[in-house]
Amino acid sequence: DQQVKQNSPSLSVQEGRISILNCDYTNSMFDYFLWYKKYPAEGPTFLISISSIKDKNEDGRFTVFLNKSAKHLSLHIVPSQPGDSAVYFCAASPQDSGYALNFGKGTSLLVTP
Amino acid sequence: EPEVTQTPSHQVTQMGQEVILRCVPISNHLYFYWYRQILGQKVEFLVSFYNNEISEKSEIFDDQFSVERPDGSNFTLKIRSTKLEDSAMYFCASSEGGNTEAFFGQGTRLTVV
Numbered sequence: 631d632q633q634v635k636q637n638s639p640s641l642s643v644q645e646g647r648i649s650i651l652n653c654d655y656t657n658s659m660f661d662y663f664l665w666y667k668k669y670p671a672e673g674p675t676f677l678i679s680i681s682s683i684k685d686k687n688e689d690g691r692f693t694v695f696l697n698k699s700a701k702h703l704s705l706h707i708v709p710s711q712p713g714d715s716a717v718y719f720c721a722a723s724p725q726d727s728g729y730a731l732n733f734g735k736g737t738s739l740l741v742t743p
Numbered sequence: 744e745p746e747v748t749q750t751p752s753h754q755v756t757q758m759g760q761e762v763i764l765r766c767v768p769i770s771n772h773l774y775f776y777w778y779r780q781i782l783g784q785k786v787e788f789l790v791s792f793y794n795n796e797i798s799e800k801s802e803i804f805d806d807q808f809s810v811e812r813p814d815g816s817n818f819t820l821k822i823r824s825t826k827l828e829d830s831a832m833y834f835c836a837s838s839e840g841g842n843t844e845a846f847f848g849q850g851t852r853l854t855v856v
Contacts, residue, residue: 662842672833673747673847674786681842719786729774729841730799733786 632655634722636734643741649707651737653720656701660722664731665694665705668717677718679703711739745769747848751834755854756825764820764851766835775818776836776845777810779803786834792818793841825855 635686651665660681666674680694680703681686687694693695707714716720717738721731748767756762763784768775770818777789790800790810809821818837832852836845 664844666847671748671850673836673849676844676846679756679844702769719811720784722840729838730776730788730791730801731778731786732788733778735785 631733632718633648633660634732634734636718636720636737640736640737640738640740643710643739644742645743646709649705649710649714649739649741651705651707651718651720651739653703653705653734654701655703655707655720655722655732657722657724658701659724660730662723662729662734663694663696663703663726664721665692666719666721666733667714668719668736674719707739710739712741712743715739715741745838745846747835747846749833749848749851751851753852753854755856756793758827758855759824762822762825762853764822764833764835764853766818766820766848767816768835768837769839769846770816772837772839772846773809774798774838774841774845775812776838777820778834778836778847779831780833780834780850781828787831789820792804822853826854826856830855831851 640675664679665677668674717736720734780786794823832850836850838845
């Protein structure tokens, strides 16, 4: 049961341009959303989060947008840098679940010079 | 910077054997988690732990699995009788509060032969 979906398995962007990673979810009980970045053989690294009471959260080059009516969130990275190349996971949790994170399958981002 | 540490980094075990995966969460965190990632698949939630008890567990976390916080610093995952399909990367995570970002360890690669 795929409650968090990342439909693009990969994305290639030129350095300096904007990277947009998308995520859809099906569970209307989700109220906290996170993006993680993962390099091979390492654990996921937290990037940015957003709660359902907001529609935008910004941290430096990273901005997360939440559209609750569409059950959609996106991560914008601008400007993209080669060091951003990694797998990006969207995750979501419902408040009353013991805070278990439901992960998407990930999008592999490649930023080319 | 505080981090979640996991040992060992790689564990090879024979089918039917018991394994214990160890984690030291970030010291002031109150919520602890285990996740796993089978090769090529998404990161899956196993169990969350708060106030010395399991707060939630997934269908994966059956009677063969158990968790323990034996002292003030360690958090362990035990698999009583390993199966081939238990081969995966196991990630420990901790968070300060309930709906706050979880920080992940580097993972333990478990290989069951």
